[in-house]
Every structure is written in structure tokens, then in C-alpha cells.
Amino acid sequence: xxxxxxxxxxxxxxxxxxxxxxxxxxxxxxxxxxxxxxxxxxxxxxxxxxxxxxxxxxxxxxxxxxxxxxxxxxxxxxxxxxxxxxxxxxxxxxxxxxxxxxxxxxxxxxxxxxxxxxxxxxxxxxxxxxxxxxxxxxxxxxxxxxxxxxxxxxxxxxxxxxxxxxxxxxxxxxxxxxxxxxxx
Numbered sequence: 001x002x003x004x005x006x007x008x009x010x011x012x013x014x015x016x017x018x019x020x021x022x023x024x025x026x027x028x029x030x031x032x033x034x035x036x037x038x039x040x041x042x043x044x045x046x047x048x049x050x051x052x053x054x055x056x057x058x059x060x061x062x063x064x065x066x067x068x069x070x071x072x073x074x075x076x077x078x079x080x081x082x083x084x085x086x087x088x089x090x091x092x093x094x095x096x097x098x099x100x101x102x103x104x105x106x107x108x109x110x111x112x113x114x115x116x117x118x119x120x121x122x123x124x125x126x127x128x129x130x131x132x133x134x135x136x137x138x139x140x141x142x143x144x145x146x147x148x149x150x151x152x153x154x155x156x157x158x159x160x161x162x163x164x165x166x167x168x169x170x171x172x173x174x175x176x177x178x179x180x181x182x183x184x
Contacts, residue, residue: 002060011058012050016042018068020123028115028125030132031067031152039072040080047081058084066090070154070161078164085168092155095145105136105143 003013018035020028029035043057059069059082066087073082091097099109111118112133116126135142142148150156161168 012046012053014042014046014050017120018064020125021119023120024123026123028119028123028128030112030115030125030128031071033075033151035068036071036075039068040076043072043076043080043082055081056083057081058086060086062088063090067154070157073164073166074157074160080164082166085166087168088171090154090170090172092158093149093153095149095153099136099149100145103144109133109136 003015006013016039017024018028019026019038043059047053047055047057057080059072061069067090069085069087070090073080073085076082098106099111100106110133112129113126115129119125132142134140137143
């Protein structure tokens with residue numbers, strides 16, 4: 001695993017589940033501000049409370065974990081213990097790139113109702129995802145590019161991330177579901 005790779009090279013490696021996913025408690029909120037704050041708190045904990053920590057934190061991972069790195073780093077702010085990011089296979093924007101094409105829901109718009117399976121439990125993910133899908137298909141507010149989608153789009157935070165001065169290694173492939181930002 002990625003953890004084995006890093007541990008064998010002398011690093012401490014922490015894996016944490018986003019609130020409401022896998023074995024974590026709390027309610028699932030789909031890339032919310034609370035998720036970002038949780039990530040920043042975990043980074044601070046790893047830097048200051050984890051035995052043998054040198055106070056520096058790097059974030060790595062793909063897809064969901066790649067997206068969360070952006071939100072976590074921006075939430076942690078300047079002078080945080082986060083010193084590097086390595087997100088991969090993540091997009092710059094959910095609404096226009098993943099869930100809609102020219103305002104028309106794509107096949108990926110069917111993903112939210114199955115979030116309960118994707119996140120490894122159902123701490124509200126199923127109901128949350130179904131509500132998004134129902135609203136999109138009914139032409140409700142989340143059917144349109146608005147604050148809900150902007151807050152969950154990493155591209156919204158690109159300038160803030162750049163202003164932190166943290167080195168970021170980003171990569172994707174031509175087979176990535178985020179085809180536009182993966183190739184740009």
C-alpha cells in the first residue's frame with residue numbers, strides 16, 4: 001500500500017476517513033466546509049501530537065483523497081504544518097466537468113444516489129446523494145451552477161492554494177473521468 005511505501009522510507013503515515021465515510025462517525029456532507037476543517041485539524045494533530053512527528057505534513061492520494069487535499073490545505077491556511085500535496089486523478093470542477101455537460105446531466109449525475117456504497121457505510125450518504133440527484137433531475141437549485149457546486153469545486157480554490165506557497169504535484173491521465181482538467 002502507499003502507507004507501506006512511505007513507512008519503509010522513514011515517514012509516519014496516517015490514513016483518515018472523511019466524516020461519515022468508512023468507519024468514521026458523523027454525518028456525510030459531500031466535500032463540505034466541515035470536511036475541510038476536519039482535514040486541517042488532522043494535519044495539525046499529526047504535526048503536533050503524533051509521536052516522532054517532525055511537525056511537517058504531506059498529503060497524498062487520488063480521486064476523493066486528491067480533492068480533499070485542496071480543501072484541507074486551504075482550510076489549514078498559510079504557515080500550517082502542510083508542506084506538500086500530491087493529488088492525482090481529481091478534477092477542477094464537479095458541476096460542469098463531471099455532472100453536467102452544457103447544462104444537461106451526464107451519466108455521472110447518477111453517481112450521488114450510490115454514494116452510500118462508494119463511501120463504505122451509510123451515515124447519511126445515501127439520503128444526501130439521492131437528494132442531490134432528485135433535485136438535479138427535477139430542475140431544482142442544484143441542477144444549476146451555484147454556490148453548492150462552487151464550494152465543492154477545487155478550481156474555486158486554485159488561487160488560494162497557490163497563495164499558500166505549498167508545492168503541489170498534480171497528475172491525471174487521458175482515462176481520468178475529469179477529462180477536461182486532467183488534460184489541461
